Amino acid sequence: MDNKNIENIIKLSDDLRWNIGNDFHDSLAEGIYADASSIVEETVSTGSQKSRATLDAKIDRIVTSRTWGFPIMFLLLALVLWLTIIGANYPSSFLSWLFLDTMHPALKTLATGINMPWWLNGFLIDGVYLAVAWVIAVMLPPMAIFFPLFTLMEDFGYLPRVAFNLDYLFKKSGAHGKQALTMSMGFGCNAAGVVATRIIDSPRERLVAIITNNFSLCNGRWPTQILIATIFVGAVVPQYLAGFASLAAVIGIALLGIFFMFFTSWALSKTVLKGEVSTFNLELPPYRPPRFWKTIYTSLIDRTLIVLWRAVVFAAPAGAVIWLISNIQIGGESIAAIMINSFDGFGWLIGLNGVILLAYIVAIPANEIVIPTILMLTVLVTGTSGGAGAGVMFEADSALATGEILKAGGWTLLTAINLMLFSLLHNPCSTTIYTIYKETKSVKWTTVATVLPIIMGLVITFLVAQIWRLF
Amino acid sequence: MEQYPPLLALSLFFAVSAVLFFLFRPEKGFYWLARKNINSRKKVIIEDVLKFLYHGEATNNSINIKDLTRSLNFREQQIFESIRQMTEHGLIHLEGENIKLTAEGNEYALQIVRAHRLWEHFLAEKTGFDKSQWHTKAEMMEHQLSRDETDKLAASLGHPLFDPHGDPIPTKTGQLATQKGKALSQLEPGTVGRIVHIEDEPEVIYRQILAENIHIGSQIKVIENTASRLVFHAEGESFVLAPIVAANLSVAVLEQDETPEEGVTRLSALKENETAQIVQISKEIRGERRRRLLDLGFVKGAKVQVDLPNPLGEPKAFRIKGTSIALRDNQSSKILIKKID
Amino acid sequence: METKVGSACETCTVFNAKGLKKLGVNTDNFDFVVALAGNPNTGKSTVFNALTGLKQHTGNWPGKTVTRAEGAFVYNEQKFKLIDLPGTYSLLSTSEDEEVARNFILFGKPSVTIIVVDASRIERNLNLVLQILEITDRAVLCLNLMDEARRNNIVVDERSLARKLGIPVVATSARFNQGIPELIQTVSELANGKIECKPHRIKNIPPAIEKAVSKLSREIEKVYPGIANSRWIAFRLLEGDEQIKEALRSGEFV
Ligand SMILES: Nc1nc2c(ncn2[C@@H]2O[C@H](COP(=O)(O)OP(=O)(O)OP(=O)(O)O)[C@@H](O)[C@H]2O)c(=O)[nH]1
Ligand SMILES: [Mg+2]
Numbered sequence A: 001m002d003n004k005n006i007e008n009i010i011k012l013s014d015d016l017r018w019n020i021g022n023d024f025h026d027s028l029a030e031g032i033y034a035d036a037s038s039i040v041e042e043t044v045s046t047g048s049q050k051s052r053a054t055l056d057a058k059i060d061r062i063v064t065s066r067t068w069g070f071p072i073m074f075l076l077l078a079l080v081l082w083l084t085i086i087g088a089n090y091p092s093s094f095l096s097w098l099f100l101d102t103m104h105p106a107l108k109t110l111a112t113g114i115n116m117p118w119w120l121n122g123f124l125i126d127g128v129y130l131a132v133a134w135v136i137a138v139m140l141p142p143m144a145i146f147f148p149l150f151t152l153m154e155d156f157g158y159l160p161r162v163a164f165n166l167d168y169l170f171k172k173s174g175a176h177g178k179q180a181l182t183m184s185m186g187f188g189c190n191a192a193g194v195v196a197t198r199i200i201d202s203p204r205e206r207l208v209a210i211i212t213n214n215f216s217l218c219n220g221r222w223p224t225q226i227l228i229a230t231i232f233v234g235a236v237v238p239q240y241l242a243g244f245a246s247l248a249a250v251i252g253i254a255l256l257g258i259f260f261m262f263f264t265s266w267a268l269s270k271t272v273l274k275g276e277v278s279t280f281n282l283e284l285p286p287y288r289p290p291r292f293w294k295t296i297y298t299s300l301i302d303r304t305l306i307v308l309w310r311a312v313v314f315a316a317p318a319g320a321v322i323w324l325i326s327n328i329q330i331g332g333e334s335i336a337a338i339m340i341n342s343f344d345g346f347g348w349l350i351g352l353n354g355v356i357l358l359a360y361i362v363a364i365p366a367n368e369i370v371i372p373t374i375l376m377l378t379v380l381v382t383g384t385s386g387g388a389g390a391g392v393m394f395e396a397d398s399a400l401a402t403g404e405i406l407k408a409g410g411w412t413l414l415t416a417i418n419l420m421l422f423s424l425l426h427n428p429c430s431t432t433i434y435t436i437y438k439e440t441k442s443v444k445w446t447t448v449a450t451v452l453p454i455i456m457g458l459v460i461t462f463l464v465a466q467i468w469r470l471f
Numbered sequence B: 001m002e003q004y005p006p007l008l009a010l011s012l013f014f015a016v017s018a019v020l021f022f023l024f025r026p027e028k029g030f031y032w033l034a035r036k037n038i039n040s041r042k043k044v045i046i047e048d049v050l051k052f053l054y055h056g057e058a059t060n061n062s063i064n065i066k067d068l069t070r071s072l073n074f075r076e077q078q079i080f081e082s083i084r085q086m087t088e089h090g091l092i093h094l095e096g097e098n099i100k101l102t103a104e105g106n107e108y109a110l111q112i113v114r115a116h117r118l119w120e121h122f123l124a125e126k127t128g129f130d131k132s133q134w135h136t137k138a139e140m141m142e143h144q145l146s147r148d149e150t151d152k153l154a155a156s157l158g159h160p161l162f163d164p165h166g167d168p169i170p171t172k173t174g175q176l177a178t179q180k181g182k183a184l185s186q187l188e189p190g191t192v193g194r195i196v197h198i199e200d201e202p203e204v205i206y207r208q209i210l211a212e213n214i215h216i217g218s219q220i221k222v223i224e225n226t227a228s229r230l231v232f233h234a235e236g237e238s239f240v241l242a243p244i245v246a247a248n249l250s251v252a253v254l255e256q257d258e259t260p261e262e263g264v265t266r267l268s269a270l271k272e273n274e275t276a277q278i279v280q281i282s283k284e285i286r287g288e289r290r291r292r293l294l295d296l297g298f299v300k301g302a303k304v305q306v307d308l309p310n311p312l313g314e315p316k317a318f319r320i321k322g323t324s325i326a327l328r329d330n331q332s333s334k335i336l337i338k339k340i341d
Numbered sequence C: 001m002e003t004k005v006g007s008a009c010e011t012c013t014v015f016n017a018k019g020l021k022k023l024g025v026n027t028d029n030f031d032f033v034v035a036l037a038g039n040p041n042t043g044k045s046t047v048f049n050a051l052t053g054l055k056q057h058t059g060n061w062p063g064k065t066v067t068r069a070e071g072a073f074v075y076n077e078q079k080f081k082l083i084d085l086p087g088t089y090s091l092l093s094t095s096e097d098e099e100v101a102r103n104f105i106l107f108g109k110p111s112v113t114i115i116v117v118d119a120s121r122i123e124r125n126l127n128l129v130l131q132i133l134e135i136t137d138r139a140v141l142c143l144n145l146m147d148e149a150r151r152n153n154i155v156v157d158e159r160s161l162a163r164k165l166g167i168p169v170v171a172t173s174a175r176f177n178q179g180i181p182e183l184i185q186t187v188s189e190l191a192n193g194k195i196e197c198k199p200h201r202i203k204n205i206p207p208a209i210e211k212a213v214s215k216l217s218r219e220i221e222k223v224y225p226g227i228a229n230s231r232w233i234a235f236r237l238l239e240g241d242e243q244i245k246e247a248l249r250s251g252e253f254v
Helices: A003-020 A024-043 A054-063 A069-113 A118-156 A159-172 A179-188 A190-199 A203-215 A222-236 A239-270 A292-327 A335-349 A354-362 A367-382 A399-408 A413-424 A430-440 A443-470 B006-024 B030-039 B042-058 B065-071 B076-088 B103-126 B131-141 B147-156 B203-212 B287-295 C044-052 C096-107 C119-135 C146-151 C158-165 C180-191 C207-223 C230-239 C242-250
Strands: A281-284 B092-095 B098-101 B192-198 B219-225 B230-234 B237-241 B249-253 B264-266 B275-281 B303-308 B316-320 B323-327 B335-340 C020-024 C032-038 C069-075 C078-084 C112-118 C139-144 C169-171
Touching (some): A003 C242, A024 C230, A069 A118, A159 A179, A159 A281, A179 A190, A190 A203, A190 A430, A203 A430, A222 A413, A367 A399, A413 A443, B006 B030, B042 B065, B042 B076, B042 B103, B103 B131, B131 B203, B203 B237, C032 C044, C044 C078, C044 C139, C096 C119, C119 C139, C119 C146, C119 C158, C139 C158, C207 C230
Parallel strands (some): C032 C078, C139 C169
Antiparallel strands (some): A281 B323, B092 B098, B192 B219, B219 B230, B275 B303, B303 B316, B316 B323, C020 C069
């Protein structure tokens, strides 16, 4: 092409721009809208009805009202969690019965039957198989309930109202109101939440949203919260209050996460990501009745497949690693035991223990496997018999039995609370870290997003532990 | 297992936190102060002196060394040194007590001013920084942009003539567009005009103007002008300013036949159950933000209503062209409307 | 040339149900590229799912889709690759959140663009529609969410809308698979050149600007003879869009 001609055109456009003045864009937009309204006038008739469906308007008045707006948000969160906790119980015990109590011994018998060498038998069945089975039994049911419920709210059109209600707080924290939407996505999966931040068009506010997304408890962490709360928090109150107390504890952690999200956004906006809030404009769509069964079905199938895939990809190698470090000995002690012992001192300082810290290192790839790893390692250290030697993920078929193991491992209420806090405040999982890198294309911000929550987690658990011990 | 007494652990922790706090706290932390010191190199001092001289000459004030040491935030020693160097390079010359820019110095100063104002324009158009931060940011950036970069910046912004405060941006060859405007403090009661410029220095006064939520481009009518205060109406609201503050606002006086817009108020003042028509979006909303509002349907003549108040007061949702759209006050206060019944 | 557009099913041969096969993510060796454009939350992803049999996430809030997704279907032995795009309010902005969609509509050179609009909010949706029509002359208006419009007593005269816009209009309720066969049929006819469009041009522009635009677009046509969207390029140049300047230099438009 003729470059000179093109440069001439560009030059001409620069000159013309001066002649037509500053209002070009305004005029163009007005012109387009004028065309649009003349077209609509001749082709669309609005009939007798008022411009806005009255039912929609009524719902909106309630869910964004001064009195009810915030209580309703809170109650909906509580309801979803309550249904998840209650509902997950039954499938969970069924799955542990199936995979752990029935299939595992059967596989062991089979392996012995075909004379499999002990190390291969242990590596495959006590390591890889059990890790995968554990993840499915403990993690799948809460996820399979939480996700469809969440999707129903999303399809109904409630999320934009949450953003609408909370925007003022975001503005005060120097963040974008649409961060409420990405935060909600983070409740499902932080990696998805990070990708969703693309709807925020100010780069600064988008970074704030990316870095703080980890404070939304993701699907991989809900089950940990629920399990620990059920075992330890539920146990310190009278039986009839147990369910209520554990629910309150889980909600408390979730709200604490939201608080940290606001706080960190604010702190970032005042320091490294300095800058003022930009603007916020959000379209509030009409409510749409979700198609109940279809939503339940698709999000169940969708999620199930994704979780199963992740379980295989992450839990299987993790199981193998756990079995190996528990069985390879250096100077008469297994690698796992050596690591646990060396972490114990620091673990004690922050109200946790070496087992938990080691579990978090093994579980960097995926949060889902933290609890199984902790249980298995606890069994290893305390010598509580799970039957089949070192490195076997223990076959706990009920929360009660799990509690027994943990208490035998020296756990107290403080350990439980700090574990819940640490599960909220630690580095994002590997997938999320990678996603953050892809979205920001910056090693610096990926590092900040990874390290910042760990530092906060260590500080908070440390403070809680010390103050707890003061009394 | 080794066990530490909690009190000891806690005190250690707080001691470490305190040290970190004093090192790194925003603005005043020792770390930042040290960094800032390193940054105020010779180039910065020279350029700031040139700029100061330029502004002095533009307002017909003569400037001597004392003025410099008093007004600029550098050590006396540094300023003397820079003046010596500038004389050597032929950027300034002395006329008795007073320091004057040479033609070369004037050209250099204009380049700095150009970079500064372009950067402010850039911040206003393309970033989310608040008005109150544009100036400080530009004060740093003006020393970092090379001529080429400045030209590129100008091109990418479409060679703007004025910065967001209404100050003219010098062109590459140093020309300045003229801005006709009188200080608001000098206007008679009854005068109608349009705000064309808001001075951003000194910062104390600029912050007061910002706090009042006064916008460039607003049409105003002076109501009262006494030694103690100045009252004017704009966009359906009444503003009261101290004369010293009003002096930092420039107003282009409108001729009698340019009839003022009657009954124009801000969208943020629209009440529930009222309907209004959009008159215009204030010039203070620029660039991407302005385009987004237009695309959402906030165009001249569009009908608008309050759809939903907010539990926390802000943002409010407005019904426009069949849809509910939530806006924060910082935008809705810059959309001008006229109520209709 | 006479334009022959109207409500799709008068001008078209009947939908051939046996000729349709949803292919999911298998997008190799396609004959045509079809883009799904439209305002946020108008049901693009739902239409996409209905056409390809995939399960793109949908949700009732603007901004659910943020990356582009691809899928495919076969109709009458021709393979169509379908692109689901994030919603956008306008092609006139340079905002980052809309970049993916804008770039594909402008530079992706789709064979056919399906513009999905909310039938209850046609006026505000037309803002984008009229902009897209300045760029392409092979587009179909997918009047989605018809069930809601009907419930709100909104009646659309599809035929005169098609005449005004100069492109075929198909009414759908994608969530209930209504109107999807007609949409497929129309897309196929557009792709094969059986329907000729004569897209609407933006009219209500102040004379001074109109003059500048036509002057500029004449110059552009001199350099790139036969270019369809010279007016659009002129609009963007007047706005000072750097990206368009680059595209013009590299000839990415032709
Ligand atoms: N009633 C009704 N609802 C629909 C129809 N089509 C889509 N929806 C719903 O409208 C909402 C938005 O649909 P999406 O397909 O996610 O919209 P989109 O255009 O892809 O949105 P973005 O990706 O955010 O731009 C969802 O809740 C859909 O279930 C329809 O024909 N009728
Ligand atoms: Mg979509």
